[in-house]
Amino acid sequence: MSKVPLVVDGYLVQAEPGETLLDAARRVGVEVPTVCHHERTGTRGLCRLCVVEVEGWGRPVPACATEVQPDLVVRTETEALAALRRVVLELLALETDLEHDAGTRELLERYAAHPERWGAPLAARREREPVQDNPFFVRDYAKCYTCRRCIDACGEGIQGVWAYSTTGRGNGAVPGTPLDLPLPETPCVFCGNCVQVCPTGALAPLQEVMLAEGER
């Protein structure tokens, strides 16, 4: 199959057919911000931080979920995109405990985010108590922004056991378990994939958590 030529931030990219705009950007060293996308779990299109402008198209599109097409002219950093990303990052940081999420904290700096300008948090996220129902890892949903990588990894994405359910709606949506059961009573096989793909540290190996507490 022949390559797909397109322009990303002024660079000519020869992309492979079927690649996404995110892949194409990475080929020329352009790092489009994203916090939900994960290659292995198939998670994409939720955080909307990776939205980019394509010449001649209406709204910005998520780079992680948009396939390359010949001759597209893509801009990944514009004033409007920066403003949009700043707002989403600010609200994310306002509502979520990002203590263990260095990646998102870096993005907050990159986009000069000031979460405090939005006042008090409105989601009850930060008040969530950590769940410790198994000997392997903790689920601390005060640190979770419901990117759903863990749910995808457990279900269709990797493991195929379906031990997690997304529960609630709007800013109250959060990963849970079927029938709200403790993980050992679900189909969970403790494969650890969910912990591996969690970007926020909401899912953390118990050993690490205990070590960190010991150091304090």
Added chain:
Amino acid sequence: MDTAPLLLPLLDAALAARGHLEPADVEAAAREARVPLAQAWEAVRFYPRYRTEPPEKRFLLVDDPVVRARGFARLWAELEDAAPRAEAHAGTVYSQGLEALGPALVIEEGTRWRVFAPVQAADLRALAVGKLPPHELDTLPAELARGDGVLFEPLDPLPEFPGADALIGAVREAGLRGLGGALFPTWRKLEAVRAEAASAKYVVVNGDESEPGNFKDRWLMEHNPRPVWAGAALAARAVGANAIYFYVRGEYTAAHARVEAARAELEASGYFAGLATHTFRGGGLYICGEESALLESIEGRRAEPRLKPPYPAQAGLFGRPTLVNNVETLAHLAWIAAHGAEAYRERRPKLFSISGDVDRPGVYELPLGTPLGGALKAAGGAPEDLQAVLMGGAAGTFLRLPDAAELPLDFEAPRISGDAIGPGALVAFAEGRDLWAVAEGIAAFFAHESCGKCFPCSLGTPHLHAAVARRERGPQLEELFLALEQGSLCGLGQAAPWAVRSLIRRFEGVRT
């Protein structure tokens, strides 16, 4: 997957039997629907009617743009005071298609919903002593369709299928567009699904009318569902579909019963020969009206919009090519098949849901192109005494009166100023009504209805509501508008800022 029974009807059957769901009910439904328990639990924890505790008695004040402009706070205070004395919980529920009849109250006991409209403050006080409000409603009154309208009449006999080329050609020539609000040319959707080669295709009727201010689809489902089914059957034959799902908004029990009765009658008459037909009870959330979320909901998952492409025409219900059309659109399609494109173009009929400060609120069939002022006058409104109209619904805009009185209510004309007729709601507000209170209600609605999938909407809509409640204006709010409109995955988050933005720009003289 499409051979297993659907999850939501299984959950509904268990709910009807017990009044709430026990873990065993959910497990049994998941088994029977052949879906993971995790998925069934997602549905239970998403759709509001799937309670896992025995329900309490609740008095729910219907919260819509009309009541927000007319002393919502006072009615709410009465209800909050009365409810505990009747051993009930006070709550609110968003727009129930009763804008022309409200203020309205829902009394929920077990799985039973009783709707009362109109209710006065005194009626709410009387709840405390066990007295029910005087006017109970099962359906919209048939007379709510005011004046003449070809869409108000039975289509008798129902049209024969003229062949795919003839039907799609007539729909194209007639200029029919999607009347659920998106106004997309209907013939193009038909062609797109027809062009797909697949062993199974579907037609889905979108009867999830949940856009505040709109009640024309509800009226059609309750009082004239036959032409809608006819339109769906004709469309199915034109695109080569084998089955039709009619998705009726979850709260609209009477509409569901009447749509189902019409289905049974047409089935018995042989009109559906070769087509499988189903009436589906919707999930009971605004997001269920988004076409891809609607499909997810039929499939038994959380009603969350899909990433597009692929569009439903390529990969829709159960991954098959699917035509999703609004109730009114299909009624028009049947009329076009019966009377021809030329007769249709002479009329250019469109249903408008007109409510608020007019003498005769109701459903009106008016020719497209009717000036806004003329539409309001038809409903007994006096444009010169009105300050504003909310056009389209919550996902609409405020227009200033009398300035906008000459605006033609048509597909294209309003776009010039960034407006749209949407599904055709016109909510009129007299001088002195507090439009900010209306905008606050709309912002609360979007925050409540956000599904939680994409970040800009789930994070942004509650902060939009907080900002509108503070009557905030300025550049920071404009940034939030941008993030919602440009960043959100679907129309819900994208449209969330429109009403308040139009209010600020048109009524405060603030420009950015």
